[in-house]
Amino acid sequence: xxxxxxxxxxxxxxxxxxxxxxxxxxxxxxxxxxxxxxxxxxxxxxxxxxxxxxxxxxxxxxxxxxxxxxxxxxxxxxxxxxxxxxxxxxxxxxxxxxxxxxxxxxxxxxxxxxxxxxxxxxxxxxxxxxxxxxxxxxxxxxxxxxxxxxxxxxxxxxxxxxxxxxxxxxxxxxxxxxxxxxxxxxxxxxxxxxxxxxxxxxxxxxxxxxxxxxxxxxxxxxxxxxxxxxxxxxxxxxxxxxxxxxxxxxxxxxxxxxxxxxxxxxxxxxxxxxxxxxxxxxxxxxxxxxxxxxxxxxxxxxxxxxxxxxxxxxxxxxxxxxxxxxxxxxxxxxxxxxxxxxxxxxxxxxxxxxxxxxxxxxxxxxxxxxxxxxxxxxxxxxxxxxxxxxxxxxxxxxxxxxxxxxxxx
Amino acid sequence: xxxxxxxxxxxxxxxxxxxxxxxxxxxxxxxxxxxxxxxxxxxxxxxxxxxxxxxxxxxxxxxxxxxxxxxxxxxxxxxxxxxxxxxxxxxxxxxxxxxxxxxxxxxxxxxxxxxxxxxxxxxxxxxxxxxxxxxxxxxxxxxxxxxxxxxxxxxxxxxxxxxxxxxxxxxxxxxxxxxxxxxxxxxxxxxxxxxxxxxxxxxxxxxxxxxxxxxxxxxxxxxxxxxxxxxxxxxxxxxxxxxxxxxxxxxxxxxxxxxxxxxxxxxxxxxxxxxxxxxxxxxxxxxxxxxxxxxxxxxxxxxxxxxxxxxxxxxxxxxxxxxxxxxxxxxxxxxxxxxxxxxxxxxxxxxxxxxxxxxxxxxxxxxxxxxxxxxxxxxxxxxxxxxxxxxxxxxxxxxxxxxxxxxxxxxxxxxxx
Ligand SMILES: Cc1cc2nc3c(=O)[nH]c(=O)nc-3n(C[C@H](O)[C@H](O)[C@H](O)COP(=O)(O)OP(=O)(O)OC[C@H]3O[C@@H](n4cnc5c(N)ncnc54)[C@H](O)[C@@H]3O)c2cc1C
Ligand code: SF4
Ligand code: SF4
Numbered sequence: 001x002x003x004x005x006x007x008x009x010x011x012x013x014x015x016x017x018x019x020x021x022x023x024x025x026x027x028x029x030x031x032x033x034x035x036x037x038x039x040x041x042x043x044x045x046x047x048x049x050x051x052x053x054x055x056x057x058x059x060x061x062x063x064x065x066x067x068x069x070x071x072x073x074x075x076x077x078x079x080x081x082x083x084x085x086x087x088x089x090x091x092x093x094x095x096x097x098x099x100x101x102x103x104x105x106x107x108x109x110x111x112x113x114x115x116x117x118x119x120x121x122x123x124x125x126x127x128x129x130x131x132x133x134x135x136x137x138x139x140x141x142x143x144x145x146x147x148x149x150x151x152x153x154x155x156x157x158x159x160x161x162x163x164x165x166x167x168x169x170x171x172x173x174x175x176x177x178x179x180x181x182x183x184x185x186x187x188x189x190x191x192x193x194x195x196x197x198x199x200x201x202x203x204x205x206x207x208x209x210x211x212x213x214x215x216x217x218x219x220x221x222x223x224x225x226x227x228x229x230x231x232x233x234x235x236x237x238x239x240x241x242x243x244x245x246x247x248x249x250x251x252x253x254x255x256x257x258x259x260x261x262x263x264x265x266x267x268x269x270x271x272x273x274x275x276x277x278x279x280x281x282x283x284x285x286x287x288x289x290x291x292x293x294x295x296x297x298x299x300x301x302x303x304x305x306x307x308x309x310x311x312x313x314x315x316x317x318x319x320x321x322x323x324x325x326x327x328x329x330x331x332x333x334x335x336x337x338x339x340x341x342x343x344x345x346x347x348x349x350x351x352x353x354x355x356x357x358x359x360x361x362x363x364x365x366x367x368x369x370x371x372x373x374x375x376x377x378x379x380x381x382x383x384x385x386x387x388x389x390x391x392x393x394x395x396x397x398x399x400x401x402x403x404x405x406x407x408x409x
Numbered sequence: 410x411x412x413x414x415x416x417x418x419x420x421x422x423x424x425x426x427x428x429x430x431x432x433x434x435x436x437x438x439x440x441x442x443x444x445x446x447x448x449x450x451x452x453x454x455x456x457x458x459x460x461x462x463x464x465x466x467x468x469x470x471x472x473x474x475x476x477x478x479x480x481x482x483x484x485x486x487x488x489x490x491x492x493x494x495x496x497x498x499x500x501x502x503x504x505x506x507x508x509x510x511x512x513x514x515x516x517x518x519x520x521x522x523x524x525x526x527x528x529x530x531x532x533x534x535x536x537x538x539x540x541x542x543x544x545x546x547x548x549x550x551x552x553x554x555x556x557x558x559x560x561x562x563x564x565x566x567x568x569x570x571x572x573x574x575x576x577x578x579x580x581x582x583x584x585x586x587x588x589x590x591x592x593x594x595x596x597x598x599x600x601x602x603x604x605x606x607x608x609x610x611x612x613x614x615x616x617x618x619x620x621x622x623x624x625x626x627x628x629x630x631x632x633x634x635x636x637x638x639x640x641x642x643x644x645x646x647x648x649x650x651x652x653x654x655x656x657x658x659x660x661x662x663x664x665x666x667x668x669x670x671x672x673x674x675x676x677x678x679x680x681x682x683x684x685x686x687x688x689x690x691x692x693x694x695x696x697x698x699x700x701x702x703x704x705x706x707x708x709x710x711x712x713x714x715x716x717x718x719x720x721x722x723x724x725x726x727x728x729x730x731x732x733x734x735x736x737x738x739x740x741x742x743x744x745x746x747x748x749x750x751x752x753x754x755x756x757x758x759x760x761x762x763x764x765x766x767x768x769x770x771x772x773x774x775x776x777x778x779x780x781x782x783x784x785x786x787x788x789x790x791x792x793x794x795x796x797x798x799x800x801x802x803x804x805x806x807x808x809x810x811x812x813x814x815x816x817x818x819x820x821x822x823x824x825x826x
Binding site: 009011012013015016017021022025026027028029031032036062063064065066067068265268272275276279304305306307308310311314326 | 410442443444445448449588589591592594595597599600603660661666677682684685686687688704705706707708709710725726727
């Protein structure tokens with residue numbers, strides 16, 4: 001890997017694979033925005049180009065680059081260093097996932113209909129420039145953490161092995177069901193789950209919205225919290241969101257300069273962790289006999305950057321009766337908070353169109369995907385439900401038989 | 410994770426090898442750090458363009474015996490080479506890639522600067538010219554797309570005129586391209602081609618070209634058509650209505666990207682696993698064998714296989730690394746052909762034969778990699794990472810990549826079953 005823009009060969013390969021370039025001619029493209037622009041910005045920050053805000057931080061350019069230049073990182077850092085230092089209220093609201101989540105959870109019965117109501121959407125659209133065509137993720141009435149502490153925490157000691165779960169904002173505020181599935185599957189495999197005291201949002205949205213100081217504070221906090229929850233990196237730390245894992249592992253050191261050396265190797269995704277356990281013969285999976293489903297798997301951009309989509313695919317292939325189609329590599333267009341912004345809505349949908357079209361052709365029972373914002377986008381833009389591979393696993397496994405096969409209860 | 414074969418590098422060599430193996434039912438994974446040299450392809454596959462003293466080769470097979478021993482073609486031998494050469498067009502056709510030309514003899518191509526060069530087979534939109542005259546027409550209209558800097562119509566026209574054609578350079582554009590012009594750094598071949606792929610833009614462009622014709626019997630266009638849809642260049646030619654020739658552009662190469670995408674898709678359709686954006690880390694050879702590979706992204710999870718293929722490309726793709734003192738192969742530290750005397754690496758005259766281009770990994774007669782003078786029993790080398798030849802001086806890049814890959818696939822099947 002090479003952050004050094006001097007190593008850029010000027011081959012323009014990155015430009016070929018950037019999803020923004022074909023839909024937004026205002027965006028200078030990865031080569032110009034990244035290594036080429038950096039050369040000028042180092043001379044004088046006033047060469048900063050505001051159109052860098054159109055970068056999705058999807059990292060597709062980095063995956064394609066033959067020289068391993070961290071193009072996306074260069075762009076994110078430039079946005080934080082040279083970009084406008086005042087954050088718009090709208091961007092801040094979208095980025096502050098913890099604050100927004102906590103408030104909305106309390107008021108979930110009100111917040112959901114309110115966020116869905118037309119007049120509210122009109123205000124958000126015109127005042128805040130959050131596009132009115134977006135459906136908002138629903139907020140759950142009870143936080144995952146509250147549910148876990150009340151119902152599950154006490155029973156986790158009895159399992160022979162331990163793993164730490166980084167649930168992320170989405171599981172905590174919007175979709176605790178995924179966290180419940182994770183706990184059920186891991187328990188069946190003989191792993192007791194613990195949470196991270198004081199876990200904060202990984203900060204991906206803060207990075208994307210160039211709120212560098214807040215992101216930095218949160219990253220430092222999380223690294224400390226994960227260090228202590230994982231016994232200084234001795235316990236595995238798993239998550240169910242490709243973006244959370246990616247941010248903690250790679251954005252912390254590369255973009256924010258936060259040293260995560262003690263924990264990086266231990267921070268993984270549940271799918272990769274479970275795949276390795278099965279592959280090494282440490283656990284057995286027992287599936288329900290009659291399970292049948294037709295599934296289309298979409299690899300989120302950050303999953304491709306992690307290089308871990310193969311683990312989701314291989315895990316899904318282990319499920320008898322599951323007919324899997326791996327969709328072509330294509331950004332869904334939402335890129336976290338990006339697609340929520342009014343100025344990006346149409347571009348965002350244009351980026352995702354080939355993907356939506358292909359899903360329509362496959363006509364699956366549902367879509368499999370490791371990312372929560374992809375889920376919002378795909379559920380809004382196609383008629384299909386999106387399930388995390390962990391949820392699919394929980395549905396396909398005979399959990400009791402799996403627990404027995406792994407020698408407990 | 411266990412496969413029958415793991416291939417390092419997903420360019421022309423790695424994919425040809427992987428496709429050949431998957432077709433014979435072997436389970437393969439390809440790990441590729443980034444995109445490949447196909448992104449810079451001229452659209453013509455070279456086999457053996459020139460002899461050691463720089464003469465154009467007509468029948469490449471006849472020239473093989475004059476190559477130095479240790480050259481990949483000499484290792485394969487004329488008999489097998491002939492068989493593989495005959496298999497190339499059907500193999501690529503099976504991947505949705507049309508190759509034109511007679512595999513038993515060289516053709517000629519028009520270079521991006523208007524010259525003529527020998528080559529071997531070419532992708533569907535190009536013409537395998539049979540003479541060094543490479544005649545396009547008597548009166549040729551060379552199309553320039555305003556704002557697009559990676560195609561030099563003036564050079565091309567000058568080249569054609571030198572060979573007796575009368576040329577006229579004409580600017581042609583359509584409204585849809587004006588968006589790209591707003592951002593000069595993004596007026597790139599792949600972006601133009603993407604717009605042209607949505608049928609009506611190409612049709613309008615072709616009509617605009619036709620309208621500009623005033624008696625010319627041929628048109629020359631930059632090869633910026635058909636990124637995903639390979640029928641676009643043909644459709645455009647039909648609308649223009651006179652002979653239409655495509656000439657390669659500066660990078661990125663639209664026909665090359667299309668070829669890369671189709672080879673990868675074919676490999677995946679056959680059940681192969683293609684992992685892009687991951688780098689194989691320095692790996693151990695123990696008791697003359699490779700047991701498994703580690704990659705940056707896989708962490709503790711290792712890639713196991715019965716056989717491994719190093720198809721990691723040359724300096725450009727980081728398959729080879731050069732420091733001030735020496736040339737190395739970064740994954741296994743294999744033995745490398747290189748001049749010991751640093752001053753012999755390159756000629757200060759950029760256009761002269763550059764010895765460093767001929768550097769590469771040493772391999773035995775069956776393409777087993779060699780480390781500390783000993784063959785590694787289950788590690789093979791294919792493509793431009795292999796040494797023993799100079800792909801630029803002799804013009805043999807794609808040919809050596811494809812031939813060595815096909816040969817390695819056969820060796821693996823005969824040895825491992
Ligand atoms: C600019 C340029 C233009 C060319 N044009 C032509 C042409 O027009 N016609 C022609 O016949 N030949 C041409 N060639 C020659 C070309 O090299 C060969 O034709 C052929 O494409 C080489 O294929 P390859 O698979 O051996 O290597 P490459 O295409 O270089 O692929 C090697 C791959 O290995 C990957 N890799 C390297 N190290 C690792 C690692 N540690 N882990 C994982 N992956 C790794 C790289 O990322 C890369 O994707 C050209 C070469 C260059 C450089
Ligand atoms: S990170 Fe994504 S959007 Fe940004 S330049 Fe790279 S490819 Fe384009
Ligand atoms: S792909 Fe990498 S080396 Fe090529 S232009 Fe982009 S950043 Fe530079």
